[in-house]
Amino acid sequence: MAGLRPAAEAGYKVAMIRFRPLAAAPLALALIAAPAAAVDRAPDRTAATDYVLARAADANGDLNRAAAGYAAAYALTPDARLGSRVYRQAVSAGDFRAALAAARNLQAADALPSDGRLLLIAEAVQRRDWARARAALAAMPDGDVFGFLTPIIQAWISFGEGKDPMPLLVPGKGGAIALPYIAEHRALLLIAGGRMAEGISQLATMSATRGGREVRLRLAAAAALDPSKPDERTRALAVLQGDDALFVEARAIVSAGRRLPGAIRTPAAGMGELLTRVAADLNRDRVTPVALSLARIATFLDPDNAESWLVTTTLLAGVGLNDLALDALGRVAADDPFATAARDLRLRLLVREDRAEEALGLARAAATAKGAGAAEWTRVGDILNQLDKPADAADAYGKAIALSEANPDPAGSGLAVLWLLRGGALERAGDWAAARPALEKAVAMAPDSAAALNYLGYARLERGEDIAGAAQLIEKANRLAPDDPAITDSLGWAYYRLGRLPQAISTLEKAVAGEPGDADINDHLGDAYWAAGRRFEARYAWRAASVYASDDKKGRLLAKIENGPPARP
Incomplete structure (x- = not known):
């Protein structure tokens, strides 16, 4: 029943990233695949044949064959739209050799997407080719969607060249959208440059509003310290104070004299951290191919950054690419503070699979x-x-x-x-x-847990135990969480059981408006309508419930539509 869901659905909590429901990927996202495999080509094969076979493989979930087919079709017919598909598939799958080749082809055709420009910059940064990195960054056109990242990437390139990066990270650079990113990377660059006290001090000024993001930044700061040196170990433990599970695990590593992974000491690691955060921010709205590409590019830049692999996993799972997601989780080391979060994600994926x-x-x-x-x-x-x-x-x-x-x-x-x-x-x-x-x-x-109050109240209600007292528990839960449709449903059902039909109907209608596809809430509303003599509306509500109901409930709902609800004992 709707009212009992809060405890039933309690489950895993993963630091810093939101794990979205897994869903079948739409066509545009289904093109993301594993690295292209070699395919045997008959002498009379055409680009059209390869393309059709690739689409068929896509539809059947054979992503490796689809990737190979698209690449083969593009080799025969270098069409920009097909090249974009090859690029998107390769970079999202982590096949950077193929992705870079596709990106260069698209650049030559003046069809390179914004994240493709970031990939070319990333390759130059990873190779420490600062001149090429600057040239690739300068080639980013005015108005590019990722133009706000330019000052931060410039700062890391300057750091790699041995220059002072701080003049590049001043308020106003990159516009208002860049401000939180600039604040983070000023601190990270100070720490990377050995100005530990200043960097940690800047992190402290962000702590009031950072939440999970602050955890990652403090882990990175502690990872820059050497716990084999007593004074640095003491400083690292001070940075890691707090009850967060990641801090607890990190303190155990440091106390044992082992260095934390995840330090951000190089331009590649800095740019990787930047793209990881942008990918996670994009994922707050919905999973997009670009968000997945940024996360993958981050793993290319810094394959030791566990957070990048967790974000990549979340995005892959969000478009139903669970095998690739499980593979990505395998890149998180067992002794990393994020290993527990990786294990949680693995278990969730296995259950959903x-x-x-x-x-x-x-x-x-x-x-x-x-x-x-x-x-x-x-x-x-x-x-x-x-x-x-x-x-x-x-x-x-x-x-x-x-x-x-x-x-x-x-x-x-x-x-x-x-x-x-x-x-x-x-x-x-x-x-x-x-x-x-x-x-x-x-x-x-x-006593102020809406989930606990609602669960106890609804369970009592269903058993006819002290209905007035059960209603009071649910009313308190509703005051604490007025916008939770499950709790609103419980409250409406309590009013129904108390015989307060006008209140029951208005409350249940609110619950349905909040969760129109919930079978239990529509079922309750139908019962309330029927009790009030509104038979047509009752049958309509039960029909709506039957659309979403599980098979074991459909028969009962169909009987209600035919004969009305059975008499309650």
Whole structure:
């Protein structure tokens, strides 16, 4: 039911990047593929034949053959549109030899896209060919969509040449859109140039608003320090203070005297960091071929930057290229602070690929390894939920709770979430006697958690337990999260159960407006309409619900459309 979703959907949290729902890629994005493989060519093959076969391979998901076919077609007929397709496919797949060749062909045809210009600059920067890098940057036309990056790239080139880059990074350069990027790279260039105290001080001025981005920047600052030297180890540990899981893992690495990966010491690493952030920012709106290209170019510039691989993985998964996404995750080193985030992403991808049993095996292995904690058992519980094994999931969450109680979180919020997850799993397993006290404990520990209040209130409502009290819990949840359609649905259903039909209908109509494709909310609205004597509207709502309902619910909805709802006991 809609009201019970908050706990059921609790799952992985990955630092700094948003993992978007996986979806079938539209045609323009489906052209992204693995590196082109050699294909046997019959003497009478034409460019048209290669193109048709490539499109057919695309449609069948055979991306390697599609890439080879497009490249072969372009070799016979150098059409700019086909060349753009070859370029986009190659760079997004990480085949930089093919991508650079395609980019140069497009440049000669005056058809190079903006991200292609960045690739040519990146190659020169990686080769430390500063003259060619400057020439490629100067060739960027006025009004280019990525023109705001010019002063930052110029600054890193100047750094590579041994010149002072700071005069290039002043407010106003690149326009208002460049300001946050310039602020970051002033700090990173100070640190790369050995002016550690100044760089860290600048990072501190950004800390109030940076969130996850600040975490990455502080990790990069600490990575520039040598923990084999006592004074630098002390400074690195000071930079890494905080409760974020990445800081905890990074402090363990530094305390052991090992140097953190992810330092930004070179122009290639600096430009890679810049493009990674731009790709992640573009991904906030939607996955685009350009965002994926920028992330891939970042991995080309600095293959040791784990964040770039995580962003690349997220973008590949966002267009359904899960095999390539899994391959990208393999580039994150096991001893990197981002390794846990990479493991989380891998498990999520495996579950979404219907390989949940494989994911469960990996999660159990991690949970039973030496030093494992509550987070590892929480992952096991999440995957067991995906496998529709709620009783086993509840046991896993119970193990996580025991470990969390042995190492308490000062804020207590993490433990409250675990009690909510355990209570939700027990409720779905049919053990309400054990679920209710677990959910009540979650509410007691986090009285302002809309998810916990809603889950407990709705579960009581469904069982007819103290409907007025259940409604009060849901009303509080709604005050805390007034725009959550699932909670609005719960509130409307509570009003329905209390017999307050006008309030129920207006509240449920609001919930449907917020989530028109939710079968449960439309079903509830139909019941409320029917109770109010609005039979035509009730049947319309149930028909809408049947469009989105799972197969096991369609029969019940069709019976309602025919005969009305059964009498409630």
